[in-house]
Amino acid sequence: xxxxxxxxxxxxxxxxxxxxxxxxxxxxxxxxxxxxxxxxxxxxxxxxxxxxxxxxxxxxxxxxxxxxxxxxxxxxxxxxxxxxxxxxxxxxxxxxxxxxxxxxxxxxxxxxxxxxxxxxxxxxxxxxxxxxxxxxxxxxxxxxxxxxxxxxxxxxxxxxxxxxxxxxxxxxxxxxxxx
Amino acid sequence: xxxxxxxxxxxxxxxxxxxxxxxxxxxxxxxxxxxxxxxxxxxxxxxxxxxxxxxxxxxxxxxxxxxxxxxxxxxxxxxxxxxxxxxxxxxxxxxxxxxxxxxxxxxxxxxxxxxxxxxxxxxxxxxxxxxxxxxxxxxxxxxxxxxxxxxxxxxxxxxxxxxxxxxxxxxxxxxxxxxxxxxxxxxxxxxxxxxxxxxxxxxxxxxxxxxxxxxxxxxxxxxxxxxxxxxxxxxxxxxxxxxxxxxxxxxxxxxxxxxxxxx
Numbered sequence: 001x002x003x004x005x006x007x008x009x010x011x012x013x014x015x016x017x018x019x020x021x022x023x024x025x026x027x028x029x030x031x032x033x034x035x036x037x038x039x040x041x042x043x044x045x046x047x048x049x050x051x052x053x054x055x056x057x058x059x060x061x062x063x064x065x066x067x068x069x070x071x072x073x074x075x076x077x078x079x080x081x082x083x084x085x086x087x088x089x090x091x092x093x094x095x096x097x098x099x100x101x102x103x104x105x106x107x108x109x110x111x112x113x114x115x116x117x118x119x120x121x122x123x124x125x126x127x128x129x130x131x132x133x134x135x136x137x138x139x140x141x142x143x144x145x146x147x148x149x150x151x152x153x154x155x156x157x158x159x160x161x162x163x164x165x166x167x168x169x170x171x172x173x174x175x176x177x178x179x
Numbered sequence: 180x181x182x183x184x185x186x187x188x189x190x191x192x193x194x195x196x197x198x199x200x201x202x203x204x205x206x207x208x209x210x211x212x213x214x215x216x217x218x219x220x221x222x223x224x225x226x227x228x229x230x231x232x233x234x235x236x237x238x239x240x241x242x243x244x245x246x247x248x249x250x251x252x253x254x255x256x257x258x259x260x261x262x263x264x265x266x267x268x269x270x271x272x273x274x275x276x277x278x279x280x281x282x283x284x285x286x287x288x289x290x291x292x293x294x295x296x297x298x299x300x301x302x303x304x305x306x307x308x309x310x311x312x313x314x315x316x317x318x319x320x321x322x323x324x325x326x327x328x329x330x331x332x333x334x335x336x337x338x339x340x341x342x343x344x345x346x347x348x349x350x351x352x353x354x355x356x357x358x359x360x361x362x363x364x365x366x367x368x369x370x371x372x373x374x375x376x377x378x379x380x381x382x383x384x385x386x387x388x389x390x391x392x393x394x395x396x397x398x399x400x401x402x403x404x405x406x407x408x409x410x411x412x413x414x415x416x417x418x419x420x421x422x423x424x425x426x427x428x429x430x431x432x433x434x435x436x437x438x439x440x441x442x
Contacts, residue, residue, distance in 0.1 A: 044306055091302065102336070102350035106344070
């Protein structure tokens with residue numbers, strides 16, 4: 001059974017190609033737009049707050065509701081670690097990422113009794129065009145993995161039957177870049 | 180105890196007409212700060228001003244709608260015009276929080292107001308206050324120090340089964356605090372959050388209607404009681420506003436008597 005992947009961009013495409021499950025599942029890639037970093041909060045306009053935070057967050061809420069209406073048993077929300085770490089020049093993007101990540105917990109609490117699991121996967125900021133060198137110092141563990149750290153395997157597991165007791169969690173999949 | 184730790188400092192506290200905001204405003208005023216009570220309605224803000232003044236404190240009320248950027252800008256501008264500086268910005272005001280089922284939630288009814296008063300307003304307050312907080316931090320040690328304090332909630336960390344969309348609004352504030360802590364560190368400005376559980380008017384009213392609720396909350400709280408808005412929550416805000424916390428930034432202090440231990 002194919003998994004419904006909601007979202008756009010390289011990461012969403014990767015997940016669309018690589019994630020399969022026998023369980024009815026939805027993967028929501030939050031539209032965090034790292035191309036729109038702001039030089040300073042003083043330069044942030046109301047229109048930017050709407051475009052970078054508000055509208056994508058409303059779409060996350062809508063996507064979760066859609067997944068529920070599709071009777072999905074597994075829902076995975078993918079965000080950058082920037083929401084947990086914070087990011088200089090990325091305050092509205094970090095707000096969006098963290099807002100979506102914590103909404104996962106609320107959804108898990110409400111929908112757990114229905115057998116629906118809802119989890120978050122936090123990936124390297126670069127998947128969302130966020131520059132980690134200005135979002136904050138994040139190099140914690142020595143990288144032993146080459147190239148991009150792909151979350152496909154983790155998302156596959158979270159969409160599968162064997163992860164049924166895991167809900168409301170955030171799993172960081174970045175090769176130990178941020179802890 | 181009153182050690183006047185905030186003598187000559189100027190603070191704005193949004194949502195200070197009642198509840199946690201009022202408690203924070205009172206505590207900062209006790210320590211010598213001139214406090215701007217930024218309240219949506221003068222009917223709630225002015226009595227707090229009078230009460231603070233009656234105890235020897237300095238306070239004014241500026242009617243402010245935090246969901247409107249121009250109103251926040253005007254509040255900050257007026258405060259600086261009257262008192263010549265702004266050192267401490269506390270964004271506490273928040274509206275919304277109707278219990279709902281996530282699958283049936285409506286954006287306009289269950290999200291927009293919380294987003295505007297929580298997330299947008301945090302950014303409005305930060306943006307308006309920033310140049311003045313920079314100026315405060317540029318003052319000689321002991322004479323200033325820019326502080327931004329955002330009032331979040333334990334629900335912003337652990338999610339909520341009762342009001343699911345409340346949690347993401349509060350979570351966003353924590354991310355904003357961390358981001359601005361990074362962004363403003365070079366200026367010496369600190370940015371932190373408080374996650375309180377306190378005897379606000381809304382909670383006390385709920386207790387009156389349902390004493391079992393009070394018993395349940397107190398039973399799950401290690402310290403066995405709900406926080407006092409001034410002595411408990413206000414004192415944490417005082418710490419974060421004062422020089423005592425000059426090396427603390429990007430943090431959330433959960434102030435709930437130990438009910439939430441998940442950090």
